[in-house]
Amino acid sequence: MMTLLILAVLVLGLMVVFRLSRVADLTNELRGSRQEHITERTNWLQGRLMWLFGAVYLILFVWLPYAYSDVFLPTAASEQGVWIDNMYTYNWWLLGIVFFLTNIALFYFAGRYYHRDGKRAFWYPHNNKLEMVWTVVPTVVLVATIIYGIIVWNRITAAPAPGTMQVEVYSKQFDWTFRYAGKDGKLGATDYRLINAENPLGIVTRKALAARLAGLKEEAAKATADRDAQAHVLPEDLLKEKDKDVAHLNRMVERLLGLQALMEQDIKDNGDNSTYLHGADDKVTKEFHLPVDTDVELLFRSQDVIHSAYLPHLRAQMNTVPGMTTRINIKPTITTDSMRVITNNSEFDYILMCNKVCGISHYNMQSPLTVETSGAFKVWNIVLPVFEKPGAATAQVAEPAAGTKEESAAQTEPGTNK
Amino acid sequence: MSAVVHPQAADNSGHAHADLHQHKQSFVSKYIFSHDHKMISKQFLITAIVMAWVAMIMSIMFRLQIAYPGESFAFTHFFLGDKWAPNGVLSPSMFLGLVTIHGTIMLFFVLTGGLSGTFANLLIPLQIGARDMASGFLNMLSAWFFMAASVMMLSSLFVESGPAAGGWTVYPPLSVLPQAIPGSGTGMTLWLFSMVLFIIGSLMGSLNYIATVLNLRTKGMRMTRLPLTVWGLFLTAIVGVLAFPVLVSAVVLLIMDRMLGTSFYLSEIYIAGEALDNMGGSPILYEHLFWFLGHPEVYIVILPAFGISSEIISTMSRKPIFGYRAMIGSLMAISFMSFLVWAHHMFITGMNPFLGAVFSFTTMLIAVPSSIKVFNYITTLWRGNIIFSPAMLFSIGMVSTFIVGGLTGIIVANAALDIQVHDTYFVVAHFHMVMGVSAIFAMMAAVYHWFPRMYGRMMNTKLGYWHFWGTMIAAYGVFIPMHYVGIGGGPRRYYEYTEFPMFQGHFMDLNVMITVFACMGGLMQIIFTYNFFHSIWYGQKAVENPWHSNTLEWTAPVEHVHGNWPGPLPVVHRWPYDYSKPGKPDDFVPQTVPLEEGEEDEGN
């Protein structure tokens, strides 16, 4: 009802405006005035409006970030973030100055030089010296700015020192999983065909591969039997579907056999250095912790579509792309606890969020990040279950410890992605 | 006006006796199967206005959801019904669909088809003194393809599984896999085929514009005497011809991945409980192909806007455009460099960081010609004698929004800074300012300025003032706060921010502010639409050269004739910007007026 009323008022209002303008038009036309003939008075008015607009605009432009300053992110919580923030400061000053000068000139001239009858504009078609100045000066300033930018960029993206701690961040619709290296300090090989409930990241070990192969073969056999049993009762198109399924499963078996051969060869060639031997003690978890003041290399993979791992407080972001591994360096410098003090907010948490549209629940694909002292980190990390306990059949994925903050509502249990 | 003409120069497109062609035409041959560039330009404009309304209403619906998450709106329900807006609350999947189609329509259908299509068609032949386009038939086809593409894009809104919903960039694998998002089903197929139609139409148009500018200039119309509008539209066409085919190839490979089971963009995907067969493809390949068009595309949008605003600012300041040659030079530099910067959209895709450094550098350099343009606009205003027609107001507005957008461009061009704001609302604010609002303002300016040329009548000036100031306030009210939402870390394409404690309080107040101004901006366009359509039939009858302009289009009679000039073609003697030239009685000297003894021509 309310909306109808508002609508009616709006429509009526507009109709009145249009009618009035029409009446004004007709009377003006009778007086012989023409639309394109803009009086000096009108030009004066529009010029003053330019001034007014320019002034109000610039004032509000300053007021807005001042009044809404708590929208901005707190101080950068990583070494890389500090470099970025410093460069932002330089850029804001530079841009701010240019912004004010150009806008003041634009609105001032527009209002100042409104049309006066009988006056003539100044004939000024070009001035090569002036144009040279404003070609060269921006070029120099911009080149300097970008050299600064590239220096910082190169530092941020440099190859990590050997032995840097690696953590894997794994994305899928619509949650995050993390993997930490075990005692060997290395992350094991993965393959997406090994993904299932027990092995959400598809870690490849001899045992995991054998188990997956056995499972797949069984599936293939069952599918074949099923297809043959129904071969003469099913309509052709459904049968084709089944054929496709069987072929797919057989192909998968084929390829896993290939992978198995590859793995054995790699183990033979590289011995203990083979990545296929590093997976068993990896720790897969739904919780994201990082030690403070430690260089970390984050490795990113994706299960399904492109996501983006965005850590605004650390000024860090990297896309996760199916079929490839991406990476960044990060060195957190402020623990969650310290940040709670700094922001004066006892609930504060660093957030990892998805920043590349990835499906319906893109807006809620998040995970908190805990930055803690390396002592606390070790204590947390040491009790995480490993992927394959020596002797145990399959490993478990660590569930968030009781008492930690509720994760997003859309977060599914690992392995329920069927 | 047209002075003595040499017989062989009088006619350069074969319509020897243009006036004899004025036989009675049926409705169909006049309005639908028209080969006439003026009629085709109107077809483009009207289609674009319809599409712009659709896209704008979409933006208001998703803005309402962002600012008031979960609240019911009769407005939304009215347009989307129970399926996509149960209880008047926009559904998450339709939210993404609306965002995607809004971006696609605005960028391709309004600001590429609508802006270039309308004004290249109207202005190129008229401003260079040609009877029509090089090929009227191709031109007609181009308009048809544009309309067919529009219809197909709109039809995707009505399919069962919803329209394409992966963002206007339609990155794979999301856009390939219907398992990943329902919009990647039929809706995506329609999107892709609509784009193919659109590109075919656009290529036919562009080739025509290029051929026309190169071959059909009237006698005396050297390249250095072309109005900047023609330069802008001409370079746009060249960029389009070079860039759009690459998008076609990207789209064709995408179609093959979707329909034929190829793996150009797919590799190692496990989705919906199943490991897909595809191996060895790369989504990054798509991103490269896409942005090889995608970046030039934003210049396809802005170059005509530059041309239009240069022309109008000069005419209405009654002052030559400052640095005509530098303006042409910057247009050329921008067009050329627009092909060297595409990967600045990919700094954080995992591409080799060395490439990030290279593309940061090239991107920063493209800011130089852009800043030259801004300085030249401002100098043109300086000591001018400015007539504030609505077109002039919109042109000044265009310069001011371009300044904001250009400056924030220096932030996002810097790979290290982009890490922080990539895919946040800061980027959305940046590209709306620099491309969306600037180009829309230029388009509005062009409509007000050339309306008498198109329809033989004047638009209402007073309503134009209301429209301008309302739109200007709304545009800034929407997009300035949007920068802060992004600096605060607010990601784009989020259905709602309720799941994040950090995005409450003042953050949401900014979102409400944006939405309120967006609604205001939408309402302002009612004034424009009324003014436009009302003036087509009831506007004041136009005179031949209402703005006292120098360019050739104002030497043709108000009533459209086939072949543009009833007699011989006009002959050009000077550049188009002799405004307030010392020693002349009037403050304008049309291009058809011969040079006096010993007079210098700036366009030489």
Ligand code: HEM
């Ligand atoms: C009525 C005025 C407009 C409003 C209020 C508006 C608002 C928005 C908003 C809020 C988004 C981002 C949605 C999101 O990422 O969550 C968006 C996206 C976009 N808009 Fe607009 N817009 C307007 C006009 C325009 C114009 C004139 C253009 C022309 C260039 C344009 C082009 C785009 C594009 C290309 C996108 C990206 C779509 C995507 O993310 O795939 N918009 N618009």
Ligand SMILES: [Cu+2]
């Ligand atoms: Cu995601």
Ligand SMILES: [Cu+2]
């Ligand atoms: Cu770009």
